[in-house]
Amino acid sequence: MARWNSCNLLHVAPDAKRLWLFDAKGGGFVLAREQRVPHTETLPTKGIAKSWSSLWQPKLNVAWLPPESVFLRVVELPAANAEETFSMVELQLEKLSPIPVTQIVWTMHVLGTHQSTAKADGTTESLQTVVVVIAARNNVEEFLGRLEKEGFLADRLEVPLLDQLETVAANEDSAWLFPLTIGGQNAALVAWWFGGVLRSLNFVTLPPAGDRAAELKTQLSLLAMAGEVEGWMTASPQWHLVADPVNATEWENLLRAALGETVKVTAPLLPAELAARTAKRATATESHINLLPGEFTAQYHQQFVDRLWLRGLAYAGAMYAVFLVIYFCAVSFRGYQTHSVESQVAAIGNDYTNAVSLKARYSVLQERAQLKYAALDCWQLVAQQMPPGIQLLRLSFADGQRLGLGGTTTPEMVNTLFDFNAALQKVKVKDQPIFDPQKGERVNPRLGANNTETWSLSLELLHTEAEQP
DSSP, X not given: OTTOOEEEEEEEOSSXXXXXXXXXXXXXXXXXXXXXEXXXXXXXXXXXXXXXXGGTSOEEEEEEOOGGGEEEEXXXXXXXXXXXXXXXXXXXXXXXXXXXXXXXXXXXXXXXXXXXXXXXXXXXXXXXXXXXXXXXXXXXXXXXHHHHHTXXXXXXXXXXXXXXXXXXXXXXXXXXXXXXXXXXXXXXXXXXXXXXXXXXXXXXXXXXXXOXXXXXXXXXXXXXXXXXXXXXXXXXXXXXXXXXXXXXXXXXXXXXXXXXXXXXXXXXOOHHHHHHHHHHHHHHSOTTSSSSOHHHHHHHHHHHHHHHHHHHHHHHHHHHXXXXXXXXXXXXXXXXXXXXXXXXXXXXXXXXXXXXXXXXXXXXXHHHHHHHHHHHHHHHHHHHHOOTTEEEEEEEXXXXXXXXXXXXXXXXXXXXXXXXXXXHHTOEETTEESBOTTSSBOOOOEXXXXXXXXXXXXXXXXXXXXXXX
């Protein structure tokens, strides 16, 4: 039962449909809500329909099968586990079933265990009392069809009489009557306990008119005679009536008139309590021990899976549609913003063009000014570093980057030329070198006419004023 989160139980009563919704708590089921729905209305889908949450919070839908649709048989078998007991009952179905086995669905319920009477050697055997529930397949399918129209897809079909029988504490040879309605006719289930063991289950019905006490006496006498023939009825039973106050008065008078004996009246379980017992028993029973045909179980499971897929696709489609709406709204909004910006650009286009033109002219003028000052700075540095005895005849400043020098000197001043070149490359302004030592042309002296040396060199500016802000 730990794997079930909730259980819904439906009872299609003659006056209305009754629905109990239970939550699994504390090893049992606690009633969360009870609803009474007229036959003219459909069941509320909320609570009974399975959705995505049922995957991690599984719920069980149980329906009570009407008593007129079932046959009850009691068998005594050796004590065994559920699977072995199921197999033993299956082997006896042809003898137990009043209709062909191919046309029935059936289930079983172990009502208790007891020790057999001692054998000749004094040994005893552990036995179990098994109640076999048999129903015609066509009746079950018709009942399931009605439930499907209500939107109730049952996971199990149960018989509440089994839970009512479990409440009986029979310590004496006794017969217990449980009044009920079968096909609109007053009837009762008669349970015979002898030797502390349930021996037989039978239905008796009351005619709508005539001598009802005499008819009841006849039916009970025939059932008692059958018990004597089978050998389990060895004495007169104590009579018990399990009924609510409305039915208790009618049935007590009829039993006293038919049997001439006292009848002990016991209050039955409340419908909600009986439903809670059924829910607990249904969740504790093996899934295949069930009145619900296997093909219906597979069909309902497939419908559940298909419904989840369809809902998932519907949600995905809805989300996609919402995404498209948001996307097109965003595109429209961005288009509006773009159009607004384009309008502003068109409005200031002429001003922007004029501003770009002015900026370009300003850059040209600024570059000219920087080149002019760069040439003057280079001339100043050369004048400061020029040693005596060296004549400067040519100074050029190309591309605002390359400084070219040339002149004449005497042969004995050649080494001074090299020192002059090295001094220029090491010149710094504000701790930053002016010329790139890796670039330019070194001093190139050449002996000319009149015993004079003609020299030339070039330097590359490393940092120019044109690059400063």
